[in-house]
Amino acid sequence: MRVELSEQSIDALAEIISGGAANGYEPSIGLYRQGWKLEAWFKGFGVPFDVKSESRLPATTTAIRAAIFIDTGNGGLLKRIIESSADPRDFIREPERHSAVVEYLNKHLFYDGLKLEWAGRIMRLVEIAETAPVTGELSAMAAGIDFDTASRDLDRALRAGADDPEIAVTAACAVVESVCRSILVELAIDFPAKQDISSLYRAVRDPLGLDPMKEGLAPEIVNDVKAVLSGLMTAVQSIGALRTHVGGAHGKEKGFRRIDARIAKLAIHSASAIALFIIETWQIRHPGRKLPLRDKPKRS
Known part of the structure; x- marks a missing residue:
C-alpha cells in the first residue's frame, strides 16, 4: 500500500x-512525550530524531x-x-483520548485516501475504497448514526471487490447481517435459530x-410496492446463496474457479441498497433512536 501524506496530515501526525508544543495555548489531543521518549520512539522504527537542534514538535515533524x-x-x-501513533495500549487509562486521536487523524487522512480502523484489538491503516453512489450514501449514513459495524463491513467489501x-x-x-442484528439487539428481540442473512x-x-398493506399507500401502487419488497427478499436470499457457494469464509477445492469482480460488486451494491432501505425504515x-455500537453485547 502506497502512503502519501499531505502537509496537513504530517502536521497532525507530528x-x-x-503531544504538541510544551507552551501551546490549547491542550494537545496526543500524548505528551519528552524529547528522550520521542528519540526512543522513533529509534524503534530506525528513524533518526534530533531534539538538540530544534524543539520537540518541529523535531517530530522532521523525523516524519x-x-x-x-x-x-x-x-x-x-x-x-501512523498505526503506532494510535496504539490503543498507550491510552488504556484514557480511552476517550484514543477515540479523539483516531478521529482527528482520520479527518486529515481522509484527504490522502487513507483511514485508521479497528482490526481486532489493534489499529490498522487502510485505503479508502472508491464508492458508487449507493455505497457512498450507506457509508455516510452509517457514520452519521455511529453504526461502525456496517461501516467496517462495507469498507472491507469495497477494498476486496477487485482483488478478492x-x-x-x-x-x-x-x-x-450487521444491520439486522443491531436492530434485533436494540428492540430486545431474540435472534432466529439460524442466523444467516435470510433468517x-x-x-x-x-x-x-x-x-x-400497512403503509396507507394508494391502492394502485400497493401491488407494485409489494413486488419490490418481494424482490428485496429474493435479493437477500441470492446474496446469501452466493456467499455460501463462493464466499471467502469457506475453503475451496482444487480447481475452484474465481468469480468475476463484477459479480462481487453487484453483491456489494445490492447489499448496500438493502441495508440502506432497512436503516431508513x-x-x-x-426517529432519534440510534442503532447499537460495535461493543454492545448481542442477545443469544
Whole structure:
C-alpha cells in the first residue's frame, strides 16, 4: 500500500506523536512525550530524531519527513508509524483520548485516501475504497448514526471487490447481517435459530412493518410496492446463496474457479441498497433512536 501524506496530515501526525508544543495555548489531543521518549520512539522504527537542534514538535515533524525519505518502498514504514501513533495500549487509562486521536487523524487522512480502523484489538491503516453512489450514501449514513459495524463491513467489501471478490461477497453479506442484528439487539428481540442473512432479514421485517398493506399507500401502487419488497427478499436470499457457494469464509477445492469482480460488486451494491432501505425504515419507525455500537453485547 502506497502512503502519501499531505502537509496537513504530517502536521497532525507530528502533534499526535509529540503531544504538541510544551507552551501551546490549547491542550494537545496526543500524548505528551519528552524529547528522550520521542528519540526512543522513533529509534524503534530506525528513524533518526534530533531534539538538540530544534524543539520537540518541529523535531517530530522532521523525523516524519525523514521516515518519508527512508520509506521509498511500499509505504510499510509510514504505515507502521501512523498505526503506532494510535496504539490503543498507550491510552488504556484514557480511552476517550484514543477515540479523539483516531478521529482527528482520520479527518486529515481522509484527504490522502487513507483511514485508521479497528482490526481486532489493534489499529490498522487502510485505503479508502472508491464508492458508487449507493455505497457512498450507506457509508455516510452509517457514520452519521455511529453504526461502525456496517461501516467496517462495507469498507472491507469495497477494498476486496477487485482483488478478492470472494471475500467481498462475504463482507457484503455481513453488511446486511450487521444491520439486522443491531436492530434485533436494540428492540430486545431474540435472534432466529439460524442466523444467516435470510433468517435475520425475516426477523426484522415484521418489527419494521415492511408490509405495503400497512403503509396507507394508494391502492394502485400497493401491488407494485409489494413486488419490490418481494424482490428485496429474493435479493437477500441470492446474496446469501452466493456467499455460501463462493464466499471467502469457506475453503475451496482444487480447481475452484474465481468469480468475476463484477459479480462481487453487484453483491456489494445490492447489499448496500438493502441495508440502506432497512436503516431508513428504522429511522422512520424509531426517529432519534440510534442503532447499537460495535461493543454492545448481542442477545443469544
